[in-house]
Amino acid sequence: MTTVPAPAALALDAATLERLVAAAVAAPSIHNTQPWRFQYDPDTATLAVHSDHVRNPRHTDPVGRALYLSVGAAVFNLRVAARHLGRAARVRLLPEPADPTLLAAVRLTALPPRARGRHQALYDALWRRHTSRLPFADHRVPPQLLGELADAAHIGGTVLYTPDRQETVRLLHLTRRAEQRNTRDDDRSAESRRAISGPAGSPYGIPGSALGPQDSAGRLPMRDFSALRSPGLLPAAPFETTPTVAVLATAHDTRADWLRAGQALEHVLLLATAAGVRTSLFHQALEWPDLRWALRDPARDQHLHVQMLIRFGYGTTRPATPRRTPADVLADLPD
Known part of the structure; x- marks a missing residue:
């Protein structure tokens, strides 16, 4: 029986890593608390996605369910941005039971050329998406x-x-x-x-x-x-x-x-x-x-x-809510 080797990790330069994290933090979060932080391991080209409970609204979200949804949305943005940048994102959820703050590990590997470009529309939308609290037109969604x-x-x-x-x-x-x-x-x-x-x-x-x-x-x-x-x-x-x-x-x-x-x-x-x-x-x-x-x-x-x-x-839009910078949420940025 022939075993297929696992894809090799693909090291990231600082600019690519910052772009990935910028995409992740564009995700929605409860009350725009942005309850996440990231740590990069250059040896395995893995981004660890941690929860950040400091600003999470403990009365509104006492069990942290909304925090997990928020982090999950950030992980999806990472996947979309990785594919756009020619990487495949291999996600493991809750990889370390002994570390309850580590919610996901995203390992970046090479993406086959034929798979590139399929998520372009999602990547473009990633930077434009934000919650609209305005009235919508009386026009039904198809x-x-x-x-x-x-x-x-x-x-x-x-x-x-x-x-x-x-x-x-x-x-x-x-x-x-x-x-x-x-x-x-x-x-x-x-x-x-x-x-x-x-x-x-x-x-x-x-x-x-x-x-x-x-x-x-x-x-x-x-x-x-x-x-x-x-x-x-x-x-x-x-x-x-x-x-x-x-x-x-x-x-x-x-x-x-x-x-x-x-x-x-x-x-x-x-x-x-x-x-x-x-x-x-x-x-x-x-x-x-x-x-x-x-x-x-x-x-x-x-x-x-x-x-x-x-x-x-369907309706008009207003300015997006602010976001933390990659430097604010990312540790171990490579030289």
């Missing part, structure tokens, strides 16, 4: 595109489905209940307010230019980062009358599943961006165990664990 997004999620070991209108209304109602709880909870509302970055240009948080209005009709429960508690004090605007909301779910609910869900989520978001579709995320109900359980569709497999609600649509 079913064919929704099918392609579901296929991408399936490839990542997850399920993405678009519920019917009645179920969408129910999911948004649960999200609204969660948003009301969040604004009434002192600890969570304080975390939300801290997420709004100040005028000094912090690399964390949500700048005022990226915030959006509330839905004047009350259909879409957009997160109120100011936690003002009174809708009358918030700017309002008409949103789409028939929102397109999809559910991302997994068959299990382990730490590895959260990382896979984060990768699948980013794949879906980049495909949507490449197709000219804006996205925003409804995470509020996932922050309360009873409401997260209630998000399950009674007409579907009750063993599915909901990981995210994704809103799709």
Whole structure:
């Protein structure tokens, strides 16, 4: 029996490594906390992806599930950028049980020439993708595109489905209940307010230019980062009358599943961006165990664990949220 040797590691120069990490940190994260750090091993051409719990909102995300989704999204960006730069990214999730902060190890090897260029659209979208908290047009996302997004999620070991209108209304109602709880909870509302970055240009948080209005009709429960508690004090605007909301779910609910869900989520978001579709995320109900359980569709497999609600649509955009530089999150940069 002939054994096939493992692909040789491909050492990275400083410019390539910085480009890879810059792509990784362009991923979305809860409250734009960017809860990751990277360490490069030049002997094995491996990027270790660690969690950074320091800034993670411990009241909003007490078990760290959203942190894992965020890191998973960063890992997917690494994969896309690596392929664009002529590398194959071989990912191991949770490679060291003794080190709970090490969430993934990404080994870079040579990429066959025939495989290059296939992810160009995703790579281009990576730099343009960001959450839109603005109203979308009353123009439905094509079913064919929704099918392609579901296929991408399936490839990542997850399920993405678009519920019917009645179920969408129910999911948004649960999200609204969660948003009301969040604004009434002192600890969570304080975390939300801290997420709004100040005028000094912090690399964390949500700048005022990226915030959006509330839905004047009350259909879409957009997160109120100011936690003002009174809708009358918030700017309002008409949103789409028939929102397109999809559910991302997994068959299990382990730490590895959260990382896979984060990768699948980013794949879906980049495909949507490449197709000219804006996205925003409804995470509020996932922050309360009873409401997260209630998000399950009674007409579907009750063993599915909901990981995210994704809103799709067409509309304008605002400036992206800030990011830390590669130097801020990367150790052992080669000479």
